[in-house]
Amino acid sequence: MIATIAWTGSAIRILDQTRLPEAEIYLDLDDLDGLCEAILNLRIRGAPAIGIAGIYGVALMALHAAEGSWQGAAADPERRFLQSAQRIREIRPTAVNLAWAVDRAVDCFTAARSRGASLKDAAAAVLTAARELHAADLDASRAMGKAGAVLLKQGSRVLTHCNTGGLATGGLGTALAVVFEAARRGKAPCVYVAETRPLLQGARLTAWELLREGIEATVVVDGARAWLMANEGLDLVLVGADRIAANGDTANKIGTLGGAVAAARYGVDFYVVAPFSTFDLNLPSGAEIPVEQRSADEVRCLGGKYVTPKTAPVWNPAFDVTPAELIKGWITEHGILQPPFDGGLRQL
């Protein structure tokens, strides 16, 4: 468990992910500017984690409204609250979780006020909603961990991709939650961590998370995964997901598909670990998932220095789509599922 984010009573305490793995620095964010800067500059990242940061942020704004503890004067605390919430909502416009969490908090506040609650009581209601969302995230992680841990044997050799741990969520993770639970059960998993170019979330964040928990973790370059499977043997691949279509096709960080193709050739079971919120049953298949291109400089520059010719063309998709046929199962907070998910998921 990582203290990715916590409520101190008067501030949001986050672990500054831009300083990892060099230094473990916690920041107490107690005003709007500080919170916005932290989300914008990826001090906290990962869709579930910034959703939680956003809802705690709105709770903080409600507290300021109730206590008059804004920086500067505020003639109309309610109006300033709504403006502040709107600003939080728009820090990272593509992060669906952030907008969703902020809307939930604002609805909670306005519902309380329309019932005649005081500003103080409305603020308390928002804080309760924030704590509930955070707790639900941790519950889902624990449930995914339990559902998946049964797949690991003693000393199982697991490959993972990107960062799917506590840093990306409320503190436990998705694919890494399975590893953590297996370790808790004494199975001593041995994890290979794909460094995950271009942004190296595997090397920077996943290796740090696993090693600090005393779990065996070995970093490999993404290109080495096929040879790892062919030569060293591997029991399992566990990855997260950005979006899962109704037929099971799964969008995830670029590089995931290459691991799945290699796993299929070398007979290694490949599992996706994701909560229900990641399933998008309105999409019949992965062909409907749009894949955004990210900045060329993510590939061209390392440590502030160009490693390619400065104007070299780059093809840098944010993620790829692994077809369902390469995936053995989808580990969720309600067990290991198989497509078509329609019936089961819509019911649940």
Added chain:
Amino acid sequence: MIATIAWTGSAIRILDQTRLPEAEIYLDLDDLDGLCEAILNLRIRGAPAIGIAGIYGVALMALHAAEGSWQGAAADPERRFLQSAQRIREIRPTAVNLAWAVDRAVDCFTAARSRGASLKDAAAAVLTAARELHAADLDASRAMGKAGAVLLKQGSRVLTHCNTGGLATGGLGTALAVVFEAARRGKAPCVYVAETRPLLQGARLTAWELLREGIEATVVVDGARAWLMANEGLDLVLVGADRIAANGDTANKIGTLGGAVAAARYGVDFYVVAPFSTFDLNLPSGAEIPVEQRSADEVRCLGGKYVTPKTAPVWNPAFDVTPAELIKGWITEHGILQPPFDGGLRQL
């Protein structure tokens, strides 16, 4: 064609590859220390290229012996020549081409001397041998280029790995020689360059080589190759080789196998381009090829900064072995071959 290495009449002129792609700097190496430093610090790299650097180096030492132009005194020029050649031979002990080229040059020198040749004539003989080796390397590249270029159609989309161009050889390359020849024939190939972690030879060197020749080149992270094939379509993969066993199993830079596995899944033809000197018919299969592990810091550090926890375990094999069944053909200076090579190659 790149002026990777040339003989000026009194010095070895090399393109300093450690400064690429930022700057195109040529160094004239006219003494033993400078040559050793350049090879040791990878200012010139690639097995064929350092073989050529080594044989020119011995020619330079023979010239010093003949002209008494050493730095410092030399009582016995012949002895100092042999000591210098031995020092060149040992700069990079795992580079087979370097030892082979130095031995060839020393044999040439001692044979001339035992026939009663003057030091000056013996030095001339070594220089002739060096020029011949360099010319033979360029001839082999041209022949591989011609043999392979027929596989490319107009605008063919080609994926390559690592650096297999003029920088790695006497000036033209292996897999890139095929691309250069296709471009010369007006086929306008479109090349995707895998950046090739950990040392980024694709991003740093291959992209530079292709773009300076006006060939369309797009850099991708190694993990993006499967999605590139699945989503964008690709006609051909062309890679080099470090060592090819009698059955066709091919050792090459780490990451090659992952590309071959993806190519097999997406129906993309995968070719190896290598001169005869790369075939090792004493090895029945790839299982007999030893794969060395390289330094963990190649993966841990980028631009002098740690991106992983400082002591994170790393699995960093120098290359991988692609099984023959994933390879459609072996493009050599004598045409496109198929295993078993035994009969044909031994005859040639």
